[in-house]
Amino acid sequence: MKKLLIGNRAVAEGLYDGGLSVVSSYPGTPSTEITEFLSEYGDIHSEWAPNEKVACEVAFGASLAGARSACAMKHVGLNVAADPLFTLSYTGVNGGMVICVADDPAMHSSQNEQDSRHYAIAAKVPMLEPADSAEAYAFAKAAFELSEQFDTPVLLRMCTRIAHSQSVVETEERVMPVLKEYVKDPAKYIMMPGNAIRRHPVVEARTAALTEYAENCPFNTVEDNGSDIGIITSGCSYQYVKEALGDSVNVLKIGMPNPLPVNLIKEFAAKVKTLYVIEELDPIIETHVRTLGLDVIGKEKFSPLGEFSQATVAAAFGKDANAFATADSDIPNRPPMMCAGCPHRGLFYTLAKNKVTVMGDIGCYTLGAVPPLSALDSTLCMGASVSGLHGFNAARDGADKKSVAVIGDSTFMHSGMTGLVNVAYNATNSTVIILDNSITGMTGHQQNPTTGYNIKGDPAAKVDLEALCKALGINRVRVVDPYDLKECDTAVKEELAAEEPSVIISRRPCVLLKTVKTAPSLTVAADKCKSCKRCMGLGCPAIRMKDGKADIDTTLCVGCGVCKQLCAFDAIEGVTM
């Protein structure tokens, strides 16, 4: 059946039709929808794990038990799951296992631009890379066969433009899940030195066998158009090459970027005068081609930064750029920002007002960095706010305590807890603020262990954050409503003044949740407004100055009432949430 599918849905259907039984993932743009779509199937086990390491280990356990399993994550999630990955390469699998990893060239929604192909090389596991939804479906399905044939986990590399582009897919019949026999095999699955030392040669032999396989596998394809220009490319770059150059060049499309073939590349190169490698991010294929002793044009013409397009390729081959018109006026940027009514806003306003140093984390609240709040000092990776704050305070021991960490509920579950243990155990006088909006927000509303619901929306065990923080060794734990500016201010001042570590839980559900009842828009009584612009300091998208007075956009305002508390002239009117 022909369907227009987004890449991530194609992966989900490919995994399902490939006989998947268990999937465990942590959300991360641009990978999230793979697992969301899989959760719609009633006859497989799907779940959100607290982090990618847990997810990958769950998939390992399911594979060991004899089922076909998968996990999905964004590129930086694979950093978290790298520990199991490297040794999974040694144990291999029982049921086929696929690790989906989605890179984000141009950083549409990420903190770095790392290239996951390095992991495939370093961990010595095969990697497949589709170039559209049809391939995403076919490769995901085939990955299970490859995994079982070569006794290895298989990485399926997506990137934003493949994951979030829709193209036409023809789906096939489903391979029904089979639970293979589980046989205890300590030499294969207990990776202590005496066993691991015997598994490493197996890994090397497997790589040799996979390299042989790569010479003539369905994932790598040659288009010989009789040209004296040859282009080796992969993933979305292939589409840009075809769009810009059509059938005027020879193309070797690499669908399996690890391990790379040798003879296939040499034979392809021998037929052309000039050889190019066109790949986004790092020169992985190019480096391999150079080690084969071939002359090649690569990163000197095609940047390691950001995404390519058909225009990138056309320009490199000397084609004229298209004509276009632009407006003369300067076009102001439109950066993303916290929504009107976002519960994080009141808390960040309080932190900015008190001139607190704020260690940030990964989530919607990273937007607290944007003017006018400009409330963040650092953002590194999941969980780093808590551990970073501890280090910051350890280094500035005795200085005025004016620093906090902010971390969301889901991120705290992911990797903030261990940092908080460290704060208590190694005793710095640190204040951690958990921004509990009852959902994983930035990735589009996924449940997590603090929400009381599982991936299917069914009731589930709910982590009690107050009890958890106390159990981790924090005596001072208090809860505030971030819509109440006075309460936030008192809490922040008191906890900063306290002589021991503390946790403030800023609790209010995300205003975009369907379960949240919003209020009608507030309005400004223009005759009462003194144009002091105090409300403008909130950075609320619903408030602007119009004819010299504050004005509230009635299509955006949800009546959270935070601005109303700031107005000294009672000019903001209406019933608040």
Next chain:
Amino acid sequence: MKTTSVMIVGVGGQGSLLASKLLGRLLTDEGFDVKVSEVHGMSQRGGSVVTYVRFGDKVYSPIVTDGEADIIIAFEKLEAARYARYLKTDGQLVVNTQQIDPMPVIIGAAQYPEVVLDELTAKGVQVEALDALTLAREAGSAKAVNIVLMGRAAKNFDIPYDKWIAAIENTVAPKFVEMNKKAFDLGYNS
């Protein structure tokens, strides 16, 4: 058939994903090879968003670059100006005259360029401006801006009216079908 390139641009939260879903579905049903490229995640939080829709006999790239778009459907005036460079010199710019201030304008760090559409018209860009917000409210919901604009843009595609209505029925949740059909008509007849 040569590949046709369409862009849907606007502000995160304005409903561009539904518009691209509608268009993608319609074009697939018409038998075209179709690619739709969207943006999810951080930029959706009130930021500038763009969706590319490309169709033809065989479509390779999922994205559109400078001077390549046949039609740009802009949900907001400033976003129309931001992405105008992607339009072919003989392309069509369908734009909602609604103005949504970005944060740099709200906090006074930048001016909203009120005259951008006039500037583009002066440079020979074919601008079709309409007040889609008012028409959407007339249809029953301010959220129907997306479908009003699709109605207006529909005339630029060689696809009969009935097919568009069928695509709305297949894409939109049943309880919103009538409202969206009305919104489509208001745009179509504007």
